[in-house]
Amino acid sequence: MIRTGKGIVARHWTGEILRAKGVVERKKGEVLMEETLTIRLVLQMVCEAGWRKIAILSDCRMTTDYIKGNNVQDGILATILEDIEDLILDFDYCTISWVPRMCDVNHEKNFLIVHPNILVSGTRVAASFSCSRRTILDERLKSNAYATAALDGTLLYQIFQAGLISESLSREFLEQYTTIVFQKNLDTFYACGGRNFYCYIDICNFYCYIAFL
Known part of the structure; x- marks a missing residue:
C-alpha cells in the first residue's frame, strides 16, 4: 500500500512547540505538489488559530521559488499557489523561506527503524508534542472493547441477516431468532456488565424498522 505523509510543526520564536499535525493519505504523491499543499494547509490552520505573524520554513526549494513568482505550467499547482497568495494577504x-533539510537519514547520523516493537501512527506522534504522556495513556488505557452499543449493532445485524437468508422478516421470526442469538452471546453480555435484559429490549425496539409482517 502506497502512502504519502505530511508533517507540520508550529513553534514559538523561542523554540517552544505550540502545535503539530500529521496527515497520511493513501496515494503516491509528488514532492513539489505535496509540499505546496502542505504550505496551503499551514496557512489555513494558522489563519483559523488567529495568528497574525508567521514565518514558514520549507525544505523544498522549488516550492518556495514558485511561491515567490516563478512561472508555473501545471494548472492544478497554479491554482494552489493562487490560494497561497490570497491566504498570505x-x-x-x-x-515563506527555504531551509536545507537537517534530518536526512544516513550512515553517519540518525536512525531508521524498520522493525519497530510498537507501531505508532503519525497522528499519535503529532499529538504527543503537546503532552508527552498522552500517546502512551491513549494506547494503554483504551475503553472497554465490549460496549453495549456495539453489541446491539452486531446482534441486530445477525438477526436481520438470518431473516434475509430464510426469506422471513416477520416479527414472529425475528423474536424467535433473537432468543437464539442471545443464547449464543451470553458471554458477551456478561462482559458488557450483564445487562442482557435491557439489550433485549433495545433490539426489540428495532423490529418496526426491519419487520415486514
Whole structure:
C-alpha cells in the first residue's frame, strides 16, 4: 500500500512547540505538489488559530521559488499557489523561506527503524508534542472493547441477516431468532456488565424498522 505523509510543526520564536499535525493519505504523491499543499494547509490552520505573524520554513526549494513568482505550467499547482497568495494577504507578516533539510537519514547520523516493537501512527506522534504522556495513556488505557452499543449493532445485524437468508422478516421470526442469538452471546453480555435484559429490549425496539409482517 502506497502512502504519502505530511508533517507540520508550529513553534514559538523561542523554540517552544505550540502545535503539530500529521496527515497520511493513501496515494503516491509528488514532492513539489505535496509540499505546496502542505504550505496551503499551514496557512489555513494558522489563519483559523488567529495568528497574525508567521514565518514558514520549507525544505523544498522549488516550492518556495514558485511561491515567490516563478512561472508555473501545471494548472492544478497554479491554482494552489493562487490560494497561497490570497491566504498570505490575511496576515500582518508572513514569509515563506527555504531551509536545507537537517534530518536526512544516513550512515553517519540518525536512525531508521524498520522493525519497530510498537507501531505508532503519525497522528499519535503529532499529538504527543503537546503532552508527552498522552500517546502512551491513549494506547494503554483504551475503553472497554465490549460496549453495549456495539453489541446491539452486531446482534441486530445477525438477526436481520438470518431473516434475509430464510426469506422471513416477520416479527414472529425475528423474536424467535433473537432468543437464539442471545443464547449464543451470553458471554458477551456478561462482559458488557450483564445487562442482557435491557439489550433485549433495545433490539426489540428495532423490529418496526426491519419487520415486514
